[in-house]
Amino acid sequence: MIQFEQVRKGYGGRLAVADLNLHIAAGEFVVLIGPSGSGKSTTLRMINRLVEHDAGSIRFAGREIRSFSPEDLRRRMGYAIQSVGLFPHWSIEKNIGTVPRLLGWPADHIAARVHELLLLLQLNPADFVHRYPHELSGGQQQRVGVARALAADPEVLLMDEPFGALDPVTRIALQKEIKRIHALSGKTIVLVTHDIDEALFLATRIVLFRDGQVVQDGSPLDLLAHPAHDFVRDFLGRADLGIKRLGLDSVGSRFRAGVSATGSALGLDTNLRDALSAFISQGRDSLPVVHTDGSHAGALYFEDLLHTGPALPPVTT
Amino acid sequence: MRHPASPQALPLLLLANAAVLGALPLLSEAPNRLLSGKGMLLQDALARAGQGWWAVAGIWCTAGVLLLLARGWPATQRPASYGLLVWLAGWVWGLCALCGTLAAAHQVRTEGLGRASLSSGLWLSVLLVWLSANELLRDLHARKPLTLGVWLGVVAGVLALLASGHLDALSTLKEYANRQEDFWRALRQHLYIIGWTVGLTLTAGLPMGVWLHRQPPWAARVFLVLSLVQTIPSIALFGLLMAALAWLGAVFPLLPAWGIQGIGLAPAVLALSLYSLLPLVRSTFEGLASVPAAAVESAHAMGMSGRQRLWQVELPLAAPVILSGLKVMLIQTIGLTAVAALIGAGGLGALMFEGLFSSALDLVLLAIAPIVVLAWCAEALFTALAAYSLPAHTSHDSI
Numbered sequence: 001m002i003q004f005e006q007v008r009k010g011y012g013g014r015l016a017v018a019d020l021n022l023h024i025a026a027g028e029f030v031v032l033i034g035p036s037g038s039g040k041s042t043t044l045r046m047i048n049r050l051v052e053h054d055a056g057s058i059r060f061a062g063r064e065i066r067s068f069s070p071e072d073l074r075r076r077m078g079y080a081i082q083s084v085g086l087f088p089h090w091s092i093e094k095n096i097g098t099v100p101r102l103l104g105w106p107a108d109h110i111a112a113r114v115h116e117l118l119l120l121l122q123l124n125p126a127d128f129v130h131r132y133p134h135e136l137s138g139g140q141q142q143r144v145g146v147a148r149a150l151a152a153d154p155e156v157l158l159m160d161e162p163f164g165a166l167d168p169v170t171r172i173a174l175q176k177e178i179k180r181i182h183a184l185s186g187k188t189i190v191l192v193t194h195d196i197d198e199a200l201f202l203a204t205r206i207v208l209f210r211d212g213q214v215v216q217d218g219s220p221l222d223l224l225a226h227p228a229h230d231f232v233r234d235f236l237g238r239a240d241l242g243i244k245r246l247g248l249d250s251v252g253s254r255f256r257a258g259v260s261a262t263g264s265a266l267g268l269d270t271n272l273r274d275a276l277s278a279f280i281s282q283g284r285d286s287l288p289v290v291h292t293d294g295s296h297a298g299a300l301y302f303e304d305l306l307h308t309g310p311a312l313p314p315v316t317t
Numbered sequence: 318m319r320h321p322a323s324p325q326a327l328p329l330l331l332l333a334n335a336a337v338l339g340a341l342p343l344l345s346e347a348p349n350r351l352l353s354g355k356g357m358l359l360q361d362a363l364a365r366a367g368q369g370w371w372a373v374a375g376i377w378c379t380a381g382v383l384l385l386l387a388r389g390w391p392a393t394q395r396p397a398s399y400g401l402l403v404w405l406a407g408w409v410w411g412l413c414a415l416c417g418t419l420a421a422a423h424q425v426r427t428e429g430l431g432r433a434s435l436s437s438g439l440w441l442s443v444l445l446v447w448l449s450a451n452e453l454l455r456d457l458h459a460r461k462p463l464t465l466g467v468w469l470g471v472v473a474g475v476l477a478l479l480a481s482g483h484l485d486a487l488s489t490l491k492e493y494a495n496r497q498e499d500f501w502r503a504l505r506q507h508l509y510i511i512g513w514t515v516g517l518t519l520t521a522g523l524p525m526g527v528w529l530h531r532q533p534p535w536a537a538r539v540f541l542v543l544s545l546v547q548t549i550p551s552i553a554l555f556g557l558l559m560a561a562l563a564w565l566g567a568v569f570p571l572l573p574a575w576g577i578q579g580i581g582l583a584p585a586v587l588a589l590s591l592y593s594l595l596p597l598v599r600s601t602f603e604g605l606a607s608v609p610a611a612a613v614e615s616a617h618a619m620g621m622s623g624r625q626r627l628w629q630v631e632l633p634l635a636a637p638v639i640l641s642g643l644k645v646m647l648i649q650t651i652g653l654t655a656v657a658a659l660i661g662a663g664g665l666g667a668l669m670f671e672g673l674f675s676s677a678l679d680l681v682l683l684a685i686a687p688i689v690v691l692a693w694c695a696e697a698l699f700t701a702l703a704a705y706s707l708p709a710h711t712s713h714d715s716i
Contacts, residue, residue, distance in 0.1 A: 050618060074620035081618075085611030089633050098619050148619075158618075 001026040001156065001188045002047060007056035009042055016042045018212045020056070026155075029182050029189045031199040034209030035235075040192045043209070044158055047190065048077045061155065075099050078149030078157040082164040084141045086133040092118075092144055093129040099152040117147040121177065139170035146178065150187075159191040163198065175201055196236055200224075200244055208232060220248055246272035246305065251289055254304040261286040261299035268297060272305055279305075326452050327401075328385060334445040341438035344416050346423050349430045350488075350677070356436055357419070366418055377411065380404060398453050402467055405446050405453075410474045412439055413484065420486035434488040434679060461704045465697060489686075492679040499668060504687055507664035510654050511691075513586045515647060518593040525594070526601020526639075527627065536602060543595040551653055554591065555660045558584035585662035589653055593646040600642020604635030637703060644699035651691045655684075 004022040008015065017039040024030050032040040045051040046058060049070045058065045065073055078099075086095050094101075096117055097110040105113075118125040121143040133141055142162060149157055162178075163171040179202055182189055193199055199206050200220045208215045208223070216228040224245045227233040236244065252268040265288040266275050278287060285302040342356025363370050381404055387397035420433035454464050478484055485494065493500060529536040546554070562584050566573040577583040608631050616626040632639075658666025665684045672680030 048618060050614075071620040071622055074618055079615070079618035081611065081614065083611035083614075085609070085613075085615030087612050087615070087630055087634075088609065102620055102625070 001028075001061065002190070003057075003059040004043070004046075005057045005059075007043075007046065007053050007058055009039075009046060009051065009053050015212050017046070017053075020212075020214065022207065022214065022217070024188060024190060026188050027186045029179075029191070029202055029204045031203035031206050032190065032192045032209060033194060033196065033199045033206060033235075034215075035194065038209035039212040040207075040209045041160055044160055044190060044192045047156070047158055048074045048079060071102075075103055075152060076154055076156070078151075078154040080142075080145045080149040080157070080159045080162045082161040084133075084145040086141055086144060086148070088133050091130050091132060092136075095133065095144060096148045096151050098148060099154075103152055105152075113151060114147075117150055120150075120181065121147045123147075137170075139166055139174065142166060142170075142174060143177070146174075146181075150181070155188065157187050157189045159189065161193055162191070164193070164195070171198075178202065197244070197247075200247060208235065221245075224248070243273055243276070246276055251275055251300055255289040255298045255300045256304070257298040259299040260296070261288045261301075263287040265290040266300060267292060275300060276305060324389075327388075327449055327456075330445055330449040330452065331381065331385070334442055334449070337441045337445060338438055341441060342436040343412070343438045343442075344419055345434050345436040346419075347432045347434075348427055350432055354432065354434065354436075356438075359438065362415060362419055365422070366415060370415060370418075373411065377404070377407065395457070398457050402450060402453055405450050406467075406471045406474060409443055409446055409471060410478065412442060413475060413478055417478065417484040417487060420484070420488075424486045432488040432491070432679070433486065461700060465701065468697075488679045489682050492677070492683050496668070496680070496683070500683060503663065503665045503668045503684065506662070507654055507666075507687070507691075510582065510585055510589070510657060510662055510664055511647075511650055513582070514589040514593060514650050514654070517586060517590040518597055518646060521590070522594050522597035523601055523639075526598045527605065529598065529602050530605040540595075540599065540602075543598060546591050547595050551588070551592070551656045552659060554588045555584060555657065558588050559660055562587070580661040582662050584660055585654070585657035589650050589657065592653060593650055596642045596646040596649065597639075600639050600645075601635065604638030604642070605631055607638055608634040640699060640703055644695065647695045647699075648692050651688060651695060655688060 002022075002024040004020045007017060007020040009017040016037075020039075020043065022043070032043055034040045042051055046053045047060070047065070049065060060068070060073065060076075068076075087098070090098075093111070093114050096114045100110045100113060114129065115125045118128055123140065123143055128136075128140075128144075133144070136144065142165075146159075146162065149159070159178075163174050166174065175198060178189070178191075181187070182202075191202065203220055205218065206220055206223055207217045210231060216223060216232050218226075223232065224236060224241060227236060227241075233241070249272045250268070251266050251270045251272065254272065255266075255268070261284075263282050263284045263286070264278070266278060268289060268291060270278075275287070279285065279302050286299050289297045289300050291297050338359040341358075343359050343362050344357045345354035346357060347354035357365075363374055381401075384397050384400045384404055387393040388401065390397075416433070416435055416439065423431045423433040450467060454467065457463075459467075479490075484490055525539070529539055549557075559580060562572075562578060563580075566578045572578070612630055612634065613626070616630045621629065654662075654664050655666035655669055658664055658670055665688055669681050669684035672678065672682075672684060
């Protein structure tokens with residue numbers, strides 16, 4: 001879907017991105033992560049030509065992006081940013097309909113699409129279509145921002161730290177939302193963040209940047225299990241690597257079916273990190289596991305947390 | 318922005334108003350156009366006007382005191398405040414009507430030669446009424462439409478008095494009766510000059526502001542030049558342009574044929590436009606700079622072309638600032654156009670200078686009054702425009 005070949009971008013003699021090779025396949029959820037100034041945002045913004053690359057080639061849907069006009073290219077890609085950037089003088093309805101209107105969709109078609117997107121982002125259309133951005137909370141604004149980015153059913157969704165300015169509760173709610181939308185629509189999503197937990201939660205693939213170069217590129221489990229570099233280990237958070245690993249897996253893959261135990265029950269989709277917390281806080285070494293409908297499924301033993309999956313490298317602190 | 322109204326302010330203003338009317342002449346009567354007049358206090362005026370007027374004045378003062386007392390009581394505070402607004406309007410209309418009656422009597426006594434003109438007491442009293450009404454409106458937390466309505470009501474009453482002919486004997490109106498044709502021609506010319514100036518400034522200034530916003534390195538230089546223009550006294554600028562245009566006319570004989578020559582409309586409109594550029598260009602530039610960066614980035618990223626970005630996002634969001642610049646520019650032009658009379662552009666300025674040079678103060682007043690009214694109208698127009706352009710996307714409290 002998107003291919004970077006030997007791409008380079010400099011700002012006044014300083015290289016922001018150096019010889020970048022990156023292939024993003026259709027349907028991937030790629031998270032670009034790294035410290036400030038590592039080139040992750042520049043990489044994202046080169047995809048829709050908000051930043052023009054100096055050398056190399058970037059291809060979108062098989063064509064060099066410079067062969068598109070910037071307007072056409074951008075209308076095929078959704079874009080959401082940390083500061084949201086809703087147009088303050090337009091109603092929510094008009095904001096979400098921006099790109100469809102630019103593309104010349106008929107008005108009733110746009111209205112139907114806006115309605116559909118508000119439902120998708122769990123905003124009640126009747127309450128929101130005629131309101132203005134300043135009347136919404138930060139979380140609601142970002143939901144509208146995401147809806148606007150999705151409006152014209154773009155092939156790619158680009159997101160630059162979209163949840164960075166939100167409070168933790170809202171942030172987690174929206175992360176779940178975008179993960180659900182990805183699963184539902186199968187869209188290609190490229191998201192920039194510096195929050196490793198967000199990256200581990202959302203990504204099907206993480207690309208870690210440092211000083212304009214890719215340090216490691218792989219699935220969340222790959223990164224946790226085989227950090228290529230001390231830098232990667234540091235970035236992931238050396239001390240709680242193991243805890244983070246547990247966060248990627250759920251009770252469903254480890255529990256013992258049909259066995260019973262006492263204590264307050266875990267759900268099948270509870271992640272193992274939360275399960276660990278439950279063992280410690282309840283002071284037990286086994287806990288019952290239930291289906292989503294509440295019926296008994298089995299039990300999880302404390303030692304099950306250690307089994308299966310690739311071994312972690314020894315932690316050196 | 319609103320200061321809490323102090324409870325003593327209104328009674329004090331009304332007391333001051335009574336003192337002004339007791340001590341300063343309401344009307345000045347002169348035996349003819351050239352001799353200076355003799356002032357007449359309110360009590361003399363009432364005595365002269367007859368029993369009926371005394372009775373009206375007495376009733377009005379009593380009503381005022383009662384309304385003031387009622388306003389001190391929470392249950393009747395609002396109705397009493399509205400009542401006081403009407404009462405103040407009546408005050409203005411009553412004074413005007415009284416002056417009209419007395420002026421007419423003076424005419425009869427002097428067989429049409431005498432001049433009765435409004436004097437300091439009346440002007441000061443009207444000013445104090447204005448302050449009192451502001452105090453009341455602020456206390457009522459009046460929104461713009463009510464405020465505008467009150468002023469329009471007062472003005473409409475005075476206009477009705479004018480139209481009825483009751484004030485015709487006042488000196489300024491006698492002057493008007495003599496110079497009616499000149500007056501309307503001057504007013505038309507005045508509006509014509511303003512129209513050309515605003516049109517020219519808009520067509521040059523808006524694009525210039527947009528261009529400077531996109532080419533910031535040029536902004537500092539252009540603003541330096543425009544600020545320099547503003548520091549040139551208007552008469553000097555008119556003179557400079559007269560010379561320049563006269564020279565151009567001599568070199569290109571076609572220009573004078575199109576009406577572009579050293580004296581008259583062309584240099585006036587040109588000079589006024591040059592003055593107007595700074596407020597308009599600066600407000601356009603600053604308005605565009607005030608557009609939230611995130612909105613501009615979104616507009617880019619959504620795939621808007623440069624023109625779509627400008628018309629759909631940047632200009633609408635910059636509009637309040639641009640409108641305020643337009644208001645400054647329009648009010649400035651309305652006033653400065655009077656000076657343009659000195660280079661033969663005509664307009665109300667011509668009438669004003671004629672009055673000044675012949676010591677006919679009534680003529681000066683006749684020429685200045687519409688200028689003041691025009692400026693007020695411009696102010697009211699833009700206040701209304703601003704009120705309608707904002708509330709859709711900003712809360713009232715943040716303005």
